[in-house]
Each structure stands twice: as structure tokens, then as C-alpha cells.
Amino acid sequence: MANDIDDGSVGHAKAEFDVALRRLESAQRRLQALVANPGDDEAALQVARSAYDHARLLWLSSEAALRSITLVENRQAHANRRIVILPGSSHVTESLAILLRLRGFRATIMSKHPAGLDRAVEPTAAVVADFDGRQEQEDELAVNRLRTSPATRMVAMVPAALLHHEWHGFDAVLPKPTTVDAIIRVILGDAHE
Known part of the structure; x- marks a missing residue:
């Protein structure tokens, strides 16, 4: 039963990480497109930078959570x-x-x-x-x-x-x-x- 809970926790953390990664990649593409066109709206560029920063923080958080769960699992195995x-x-x-x-x-x-x-x-x-x-x-x-x-x-x-x-x-x-x-x-x- 404990293994089922652990597997569910790892699976959930991995799913959250995947979502955060896709969001970060999307925000990065949007920011790069705006930076590549210097004549675009400055307000749109600021919004894109803010969205990228937010997506990066979510990604880092989900990565830390996934690593923590994996470390706990590996600690028990080793x-x-x-x-x-x-x-x-x-x-x-x-x-x-x-x-x-x-x-x-x-x-x-x-x-x-x-x-x-x-x-x-x-x-x-x-x-x-x-x-x-x-x-x-x-x-x-x-x-x-x-x-x-x-x-x-x-x-x-x-x-x-x-x-x-x-x-x-x-x-x-x-x-x-x-x-x-x-x-x-x-x-x-x-x-x-």
C-alpha cells in the first residue's frame, strides 16, 4: 500500500513537472518572438517577461518537488x-x-x-x-x-x-x-x- 502511495506521489509530481515545463517553453517562445521584433509593443514585452518569470518559478518549484520525492524514494532503496x-x-x-x-x-x-x-x-x-x-x-x-x-x-x-x-x-x-x-x-x- 505504501508503494502505491509513493508511486502516486511520484506520478503526480512528474505530471506537474511536465505541465510546468510546457508552460515555461511556451512563455519562452513568446518572449523570444517579442524580443526578436524590437518594434513591438513595450507593454506586451513586459507582460511576456513577467509570464516567463512566473512560469520559470513554477517550473523550478515543480522540479524541486519531483527531485525531493525521488530522493526520498532513492534513499529507501539505497x-x-x-x-x-x-x-x-x-x-x-x-x-x-x-x-x-x-x-x-x-x-x-x-x-x-x-x-x-x-x-x-x-x-x-x-x-x-x-x-x-x-x-x-x-x-x-x-x-x-x-x-x-x-x-x-x-x-x-x-x-x-x-x-x-x-x-x-x-x-x-x-x-x-x-x-x-x-x-x-x-x-x-x-x-x-
Whole structure:
């Protein structure tokens, strides 16, 4: 029953988003047509700008509502998935951890060379390693120590210029910058790398 309510909420939010998007596109076309003809009535242009601004606010609101409902749904779906992130650029890994937590994953940032107490002791759904340069042999050993089961997905984020290098021990290699959605698809095994 709860799933029916959730599906209805998502469907309703999606329908409202679609209506708001069509309204925004229509207002944008009208505004662009008036701007393209500078001799047109200034009052009509102001009305069109106001209508566009209003349509944009409605669209942003409906987009936020749809994202919120989707995030809640995804949080429940990913609640038991533990992700270990190995840092490269600290601001990137911190941001990634926050974004994954918002999507419901339990994300932990861990050193590539963990001490005994820092090693993963519970099953890990995925290890995401952020590389700024080529993979060294000690990186490969450290990453492999974090594979807690054959099902653990090993994901590397690397500079695009280094994609052609060998990335031993990884199930997927993504070019930086990449989106959190692309990372999640790979974590879940939904992408063909």
C-alpha cells in the first residue's frame, strides 16, 4: 500500500513537472518572438517577461518537488548500501560523499592506506577511488584490500587524459569530472563500462 502511495506521489509530481515545463517553453517562445521584433509593443514585452518569470518559478518549484520525492524514494532503496570513498582531491571526495548520502547511501571517506582499525569490517557495496595521476602499485594493493566481497564494485575516477592507462582491480573507470548519477549507475552495475 505504501508503494502505491509513493508511486502516486511520484506520478503526480512528474505530471506537474511536465505541465510546468510546457508552460515555461511556451512563455519562452513568446518572449523570444517579442524580443526578436524590437518594434513591438513595450507593454506586451513586459507582460511576456513577467509570464516567463512566473512560469520559470513554477517550473523550478515543480522540479524541486519531483527531485525531493525521488530522493526520498532513492534513499529507501539505497539505505543498506555502504560506499567507501578513497580521496584524491579532498573537496571532490567530500562533495561526492555528501551527494551519495543525500541519495541514501552510507558513504565513508577512508585513506587509501588504512590502518588496521580503519579497514572496512562490514560488506561494502562499492569502493570509489579518486585519482589525480597514474595508479601506483601500492594504490592497487590498498584498493584491493577494501574489496570485501566479489560483489563489491570497484570504481576509479581518473583524469580524462589517463583513461587509456591500465587501472588494475577496477570494475569501472570514469573520466573526471563525472556526475553523481553516472557514479551511482556504475555502483549499481547499471552501466556497461
